[in-house]
Amino acid sequence: xxxxxxxxxxxxxxxxxxxxxxxxxxxxxxxxxxxxxxxxxxxxxxxxxxxxxxxxxxxxxxxxxxxxxxxxxxxxxxxxxxxxxxxxxxxxxxxxxxxxxxxxxxxxxxxxxxxxxxxxxxxxxxxxxxxxxxxxxxxxxxxxxxxxxxxxxxxxxxxxxxxxx
Numbered sequence: 001x002x003x004x005x006x007x008x009x010x011x012x013x014x015x016x017x018x019x020x021x022x023x024x025x026x027x028x029x030x031x032x033x034x035x036x037x038x039x040x041x042x043x044x045x046x047x048x049x050x051x052x053x054x055x056x057x058x059x060x061x062x063x064x065x066x067x068x069x070x071x072x073x074x075x076x077x078x079x080x081x082x083x084x085x086x087x088x089x090x091x092x093x094x095x096x097x098x099x100x101x102x103x104x105x106x107x108x109x110x111x112x113x114x115x116x117x118x119x120x121x122x123x124x125x126x127x128x129x130x131x132x133x134x135x136x137x138x139x140x141x142x143x144x145x146x147x148x149x150x151x152x153x154x155x156x157x158x159x160x161x162x163x164x165x
Contacts, residue, residue, distance in 0.1 A: 044121040056097075070111060071086050098113065098118075
């Protein structure tokens with residue numbers, strides 16, 4: 001009986017028949033294509049003139065998915081200093097993408113939210129990425145999902161370390 005030839009990972013077959021180097025080759029092909037597709041997502045007209053940057057996407061995504069929160073909560077989720085989160089919130093508030101209001105229970109705190117007028121455009125812009133992740137992660141077990149998240153987090157950290165940021 002003839003031996004079955006190994007499946008080349010660049011062909012798209014997810015089997016890890018070539019080991020670590022095969023997985024790395026596949027990811028080196030797939031990730032730039034994914035980033036290119038993300039960059040080509042059309043920004044809705046009402047957001048285009050606001051010059052929103054990638055640094056805003058995580059903040060906006062947290063607020064869309066999790067609802068209103070304090071600047072401190074945003075800083076914790078974004079893994080940045082509260083002053084950095086506050087600067088981002090101020091920038092987006094001036095552009096009309098965020099609302100800041102006083103916390104009814106503690107007047108020193110500010111609650112940040114997405115105004116209803118901005119919600120449809122933001123959802124339209126960010127939804128394709130969320131749908132793609134949902135499609136990719138749904139068939140996985142919770143342990144497999146945690147492994148994917150850990151791998152992407154470690155990958156980003158290694159890139160940050162190599163470029164000194």
